[in-house]
Amino acid sequence: MNVLITGAAGFIGSNLADYLLSLGHNVTGVDNLSTGRLDFLDAALRNPGFRLVTDDLLTGSAWQSAFAGQDLIVHLAANADVRFGPDHPARDLEQNAIVTQRVLEATRVNGVKQIAFSSTGSVYGECPVIPTPEDAPFPVQTSLYGASKVAAEGMISAYAEAFGIRAFIFRFVSILGERYTHGHVFDFYKQLREHPASLRVLGDGTARKSYLYVGDCVRAIMTAVEKSTGLVNIYNLGTNEYCQVNDSIGWITATLGLTPDRTYTGGDRGWIGDNPFIFLDCSKIRSLGWQPSLTIREGVVRTVEYLRANPSVLERS
């Protein structure tokens, strides 16, 4: 299969590229290398089945011709930081919604028949139903990030309906693992590396969050592409558990052999638009035969070990 990945030099994109190449697929990556990293593609770039197009999806157009002959577009490129939306209110719309419309047009114009998209559990806002299923009550958005992702989801579904393009939409919990470059494990590890005796925690530490290992994430994406039967296929992606921020801090510090003093900024939300309880019902993707190989704890520990073994990841970010 010929697969094009946008955001291929990013955390999830580069893991997906390696996974697809290991299965013998041809992979074309598109990335503007703004947050993506060439060194994440070291292995892929040595594989003759891989090609990288360095271009910007929002402002460039050279990337569009790379869509010709693809069997599947996996659109992962995004502004992925949910926390700083209020500081630059147009960025999520531009990077997530407008870019998605451009990617959809290139998909349509080049006759590509399948598109997969990385959405987020943030689209559920603060859902009254937990664990949250895909058909949860119509959400009220609480973050510009979530709003931009629900905008992209809507355009993808509408393109599917109008042009017969098959769509796979994945609502991720937070993903972690090798090449992870932002999020709470990253922030805590970075703090502890500089000041091993103290840790500042946004919120009160009781927020309940969900995480999934990136290796399980990329397997889930391809399971859905292979086994789904509908035109618009929407899946939550996560494990069957959640953890408190304080649990995660315990695993991180134990892995590092540290016992820092913790200071909490207080409140049940770490930032504006933060959701104090994220737990998705993932029975739909499980019904296709997929299941995660790592628990949340195992994923957190593996991520800390990866960061410790790869100090260059912190230096660049």
Place this chain on the structure above:
Amino acid sequence: MNVLITGAAGFIGSNLADYLLSLGHNVTGVDNLSTGRLDFLDAALRNPGFRLVTDDLLTGSAWQSAFAGQDLIVHLAANADVRFGPDHPARDLEQNAIVTQRVLEATRVNGVKQIAFSSTGSVYGECPVIPTPEDAPFPVQTSLYGASKVAAEGMISAYAEAFGIRAFIFRFVSILGERYTHGHVFDFYKQLREHPASLRVLGDGTARKSYLYVGDCVRAIMTAVEKSTGLVNIYNLGTNEYCQVNDSIGWITATLGLTPDRTYTGGDRGWIGDNPFIFLDCSKIRSLGWQPSLTIREGVVRTVEYLRANPSVLERS
């Protein structure tokens, strides 16, 4: 109260302007006059409480300073035609989502504390729950128009959360009445004016649709603004009934004294993304004390009588 209306020269905008002026409010209208009509503002322009700013929300910036000192923004400007999305796939995103983000920024920057927005029942896609309440299951979008409106809703809710701006989101059924310039009554009237003996109907005539009289619509908007207590307030707007396309054709032709031969294009959908059954649960807005003054039949008849008395509306459109 100082109220700014975007799309003030449009169908709903001009009716709302007249209504607000009749209540003694000051009204600033913004319109690029692309589909809006200056003659719809004939009465408003004679009122010293009204001011019109002719500018384009997507490409202009002169309109932004008009937001200063407003108590309420009513954002109605939009690409309002749900049918032709697939012919120009970027238009809904630009006119509905990107413009809404620009309007939100002007609202925030100018310290305006309230915004009302005209969304649509199309955001529910083909909902399995009918009549459809505001917290219906998470929809799958079937039109680019609906997708762009759900994008705008999401950004408005996120701005409310991030910046404490109070939001009123209205999911309209199709609105009709004085100054109505597009939709099925318009299309049928126009056909019958040219060829009184024949009528071509998109679909098979059995689609069940909902309509609301524009005078009831503008009263509902202001009822919600006055009586809502939440930060993000979302209301369906419609009557407690629906009709078949064939019912509506019967009312239109009876009003005109015609008995045309009908030809049907067939199928349960009039166009790609058309929804064969739209019926919203409007008990939430009714709980504030509002109720419609006209039935769907009365609204259709009044619209036909308006079109007959105002042939210039057809000539311009």
